[in-house]
Amino acid sequence: METWRQQPLVFWAFLLPGGLWLVLFFLVPLSLIWIFSFGERSGPVDILITGTLANYIEALDPLYLSIFLKSLWIAAAATAVTLIIGFPVALAVSFAPPRLKPILLLLVILPFWTNLLIRTYAMIAVLRTRGYVNFGLEALWDGADAALAGLGIGALPRFQPLTLLYNDAAVVIGIVYVYLPFMVLPLYATLERLDRAYLEASLDLGAGQIRTMASIVVPLAKPGIVSGVILVFIPALGTFLISDLLGGPDSQLIGNVIERQFKAANNWPLGAAMSFILLYITFGILALRSYLGRDDV
Amino acid sequence: MSEATAPQRPDEVQVNAAGRAGPLDYHKKLWVRLWLAATFVFLYAPIIILVLFSFNDSKRNIVWRGFTLKYYEKAFDNASLIEAFTNSLVIAVVATAISTVLGAATALALWRFRFPGKAATEGVMALPIVIPEICMGVALMAFFIRVGWPTGLPWPLSLSAITIGHVAFCFPFVAIVVRARLAGFDRSLEEASKDLGASEWQTLMRVTIPYMKPGLIAGALLAMTLSLDDFVITFFTSGPETLTFPVKVYSMVRFGATPEVNAASTILIILTILLTIIAMRLQRPDAELAK
Secondary structure, X not given: OEEHHHOHHXXXXXXXXXXXXXXXXXXXXXXXXXHHOOEEEOOOOOEEEOOOOHHHHHHOOHHHHXXXXXXXXXXXXXXXXXXXXXXXXXXXXXXXXXOOHHHHHHHHHHHHHOOXXXXXXXXXXXXXXXXXXXXXXXXXXXXXXXXXXXXXXXXXXXXXXXXXXXXXHHHHHXXXXXXXXXXXXXXXXXXXXXXXXXXXXXXXXXXXXXXXXXXXXXHHOHHHHHHHHHHHHHHHHOOOHHXXXXXXXXXXXXXXHHHHHHOOOOOHHHHHHXXXXXXXXXXXXXXXXXXXXXXXX | OOOOOOOOOHHHHHHHHHOOOXXXXXXXXXXHHHHHHHHHHHHHHHHHHHHHHHHEOOOOOOOOOOEOOHHHHHHHHOHHHHHHHHHHHXXXXXXXXXXXXXHHHHHHXXXXXXXXXXXXXXXXXXXXXXXXHHHHHHHHHHHHHHOOOOOOOOHHHHOHHHHHHHHHHHHHHHHHHHHHHHOOOOHHHHHHHHHOOOOHHHHHHHHHHHHHHHHHHHHHHHHHHHHHHOOHHHHHHOXXXXXXXXXXXXXXXXXXXXXXXXXXXXXXXXXXXXXXXXXXXHHOOOOHHHO
16 A cells, blocks of 8 residues: 555545545535534524524424434334344354355345335335235134134134234334345354354353353354444434334334424424434444444454 | 364264254254245245236235236326436436446545545545435435525436435445455556556556456446435435436325336336346356456
8 A cells, every 4th residue: 555645646536536525415415404403494494503502402302302212212123123033044044055145145135125115115015904914814814713613612703904004013014124134134244254163162062052042152243233233223213214104193203303394394403403413323323333342353 | 263173164064974954054943944934025025015916907906806017008108207217217327327436436545545534534435324314315405405506407407416415325335345346456466567667547447447347347236226226315305396216106105005106116126136136246256257
């Protein structure tokens, strides 16, 4: 590697285009809403920058605070579910024979390459009252009913479809559905590098499979678990499309509130303050990771 | 690591020797297989149902009533849907071209040079990838409105705001992919080229870029898929008069799910899956182009 002073022209020719783009169309817009977050509306389109903290105070009033807490809670629940579903999947893929591995990995990744809106929309047809989960349950119910009638025990009441859509559970299911690949891939990356000798040693020395998992595999897979949790939790926290399409009237998350402040409600300063609270939470999580990451190595 | 132990992959050796699953053959355990199967059903069933029901001869999208292509015809007759689809493709192609050039140049700068503030530059480059998309979306929306980005421009220029936003989150991904490719590059090849009298530009065009090619293609395809898959940035940077595929589908979904939406979605799914498969083939270390 050479220092930039050796070839300053070449260096700037390479770095400047991307650097300028990032400054102009990423850092400047972010700074702009950071400044707006300290302003107040002085007209339909005018924002007066007064240095006020009123937007941050309003963003943390009990109504919005409860939405922040709910977003954290839903993101945490969805992250936990992806971890529980994803860990055995990653384990199976990383221990699969080499010829199966690329196929299994491709199967995990492919859905991630489908448009977020399309995947969320696909979930509606599955979860709604006259959707496929309810059809499946109804068929099972009718089968059980017929079996009971055949045995002469009596009949079940009529099948009541479950309300699976337009509630918090639907939002959690949607987030799990969309972000599961983000959990499986980092888990796979660490489990793949795991030294199998440790597992054999543990099993040889008399520990059972469960104990080997708990005291060998999970601690060694910690970096992957941390990465996966962060990769799912951050986008889940900021989601607005999934809660918008799958959630009910009371499943508004912070993403939906921010969207409304910038569009329908036209209160940019408040929306900007909320965006920055969301960003500070993100930075806090990333800082925590690099802090935790230090004793892993 | 345990290079010395003879069975490098104990799982396979045990299978071969005993003909049955060893203790580490997790993929052979019944519950793990069921778990995998259930996960894949969960991941694929909704998409497969969506695709199947785009061919269903029923308005209600619920029960199978026979095969039809009429919703594809309807989708192709829907002028605003076609316009939205064309716009999204144009945005994806232009954003990909710009992102590939910017990403490759940035990767070269970061790979080749030491400079003060390098770690900070790398950190800022990663930001569009890690921060919640909605924060970037609202920031770009506020930025374009506030700087008075012209609206109502003639056609391809009317897509400029969205395209600029897409480049801002796509090119850091390209830079990562290209830099990973450059990590395996032997710098003595560049030095040899310069020793033999080639200029900086000739060396770049004849030595470095040919080596980068698989990374450039993979990065370009990644950028294209990211652009086609994006909803949030497009949603916030679309002005009132620009129609894009995600925004159009979003409004159609809000008015109720129709087989027409399924048909349009199916076309986009097939397009992105094709792009992904090409990208994966190119990224394989033994791919033809890597030579």
